[in-house]
Amino acid sequence: MVLIAAAWCRSGEYDEYYSIFLIAGQPRPDWPTGPFTVAVAQKFYHGHASFGQIARDLRHGDVHPPLYFWLLALWRDTFGTALFRLRLLSVLCTMCSLCLVACIARRIGAAPALAVTITLLSYGFAYTGIIARDFALAGAFSLAGVLLLIEAERISKPAWAFAGGIALGAACFTNYLACFTTIAFLGWIATVGWRRKSVWLSSWFGAALFIPAGLWFFLAQKGTRKGQFMPFHLPHALVLLARDQAGAILGALPRYVPSPWSHIVEAALALLLAYFVILIVIRGLPCITDRYRTLVIAGIIAPPLGLFALGIGFDTTPVEMRYLWLGLPYIGLALATALKDRRRTTAFLLAVQSAAIIGLAIAPQTMQPGARTAHAAAKLGTPATLVLIPFGNDGVGIPGPFIAALPHTTHIMVVRAMNQAVLGDTSSYRRVVIARIEVDNTSRALVPALDTLFKTAPCWQSGSARRDIAVFTNLCRNRHG
Incomplete structure (x- = not known):
């Protein structure tokens, strides 16, 4: 209920539409x-x-492997194209992950219900568990691989280890x-079961089956997102x-309260986090127990250490909350x-x-402004706008x-x-509404320039100022009917 409610209420994310357009070709x-109507854009x-087109488009224009998008395409063909319906695939994967967390908790001696609850209510886990992106599916595969490795190590079954390696791959x-977590867990099974070579070698071989395909995609995409993150600096990272x-x-509780109270909340949460770490x-x-303690530690530290390794290797700072999602179930187990x-x-x-x-x-402080701005613009929507x-x-x-x-x-x-041709394209309309969506470098430069263009252009008069939209009335169009 928590996941479905959040998936229903939350507005569309910037990255989710990469998924939607990709599987739509x-x-x-x-x-x-x-100018065109929204109806014309529905074909996109x-x-x-x-599957072949999805793979080609990903390999030549994105930085993601295809497994999730293939599954999403099948899901879309079965359940429909609406964003909420696409999100339900992630919700289903997240439910599977929570079941796996409970099973792992039983194996290592943690309280299953509490581990599941802490994991579910972890903001990063719930967020990545509802959006139409690949995080939830990757998390479910990873947890399934860990559970299979635990069972393979416990009963010394190479077949289970092989299946666990396949899941991690x-x-x-x-x-x-x-x-990063896959390497950590494969290292764990080799460490605790080093005398049983058939077990840990089977897990390594299962994971290695995906290496050729993964390299085929990764090497073609290397360098396609230059400039996405700032250069790496250790203190800032x-x-x-x-x-x-x-x-x-x-x-994100500090975002819900105004300054200076937000700083107080930030300090309180920092102290609370330090307390939980202790x-x-x-x-x-x-x-x-010792053998599972190293497993939990590996699950906690592998994501941040992997991001640091990525940053040092490519001189970038790829640190975002959603990139830490794979470690949250293990933090939940430890807590x-x-x-x-x-x-x-x-x-x-x-x-x-x-x-x-x-x-x-x-x-709204935690959501991107696309849907909110669209609703504000739709209230003014007429054929002359x-x-x-x-x-x-x-x-x-x-x-x-x-x-x-x-x-x-x-x-x-x-x-x-931004150029003068925009004024020509808009001259036949009585009203122009500028969507003030500034979430990347290009939009942060373009939106203020459009505001200035219409404020200084003849015939256009600025309307009431709003946070999400800017409204301009065409006086010349109104004067001449």
Whole structure:
């Protein structure tokens, strides 16, 4: 219920429309250069791409392996194209992950119900568990691989280890960041079962089956996202990591309160996180048997260490809260062990997490502005009104969710660059609405330029100022009917 409610309430994400357009065969929609209606744009959302086309488009224009997108295409063909229905695939994968967390908790001696609850209410886990991206599927594969490795090590079954390796390899073929945890877990099975070579070699061989295909995609994509992140600087990366790791566990509560109270909340959450880290080190990990303690530690530290290795190797700083999602179930397992018999502390943690999850579902501070801005523009939508949308970096993340939230009769124009031709394209409309969506470098430059263009242009008069939209009236068009 928590996951479905959040998936229903939350507006469309920037990255989700990469998924939608990819499986529709339009990875980079060729929007018309002039005004058009939303109905005309529906072809970009509802097309059908074959597995081969999805693989080719990913290999030549994106940085993701194809397994999730193949499954999403099948899911879309069965259940429909609406974003909420596509999100339900991630919800299903997340439910499987929670079941796997419970099974792993039983194996290592943690409280299953508490481990599942802490994991579910971790902001980063719930967030990546509802959006139409590959995180939830990769997490389910990774947890399935860990459970199979635990069983293979316990009963010395090479076939189970082979299946676990395949699951871990599939996680990597779903999201490349799963390679860090996969390497850690394969190292764990080799360490605890080094005398039983048939077990750990079977797991390694199972995972290795995906290496040729993964390299075929990765090598073709290397360098395709240059400039996405700032260059790597260790102190800055450490600050980002601490902030995002805290947010992944405890949520974005500082965003819900105004300054200066937000700073007080930030400090309180930092102290709370430090307290839980101490609890994990002093009470949680020592209560787990040696062989499984190293497994939990590997699951916790592999994601941040992997991001640091990636940053050093490619001189970038790829630190975001969602990139830490694979470590959250293991933090949940460690906290569930540490909080045993500490009911008040447990209740306080769950209360903080619950407040964060409510914010995830309904707080506009945690959502991207596409749908909200579209609703504001739709209230002014008439046949004589034209809505201008910034193209953004690639014409996907900004126009995608915005256009999807508009009525089909709305007249729109996707603006790629600021020039005088925009005035000619809009001259026949009584009113122009500029969508103030500034979420990437291109849109942050274009939107203010469009505002200035219409404020200084003859015939155009600025209307009431709003946070999400700018409204301009065509005085010359009104004067001449």
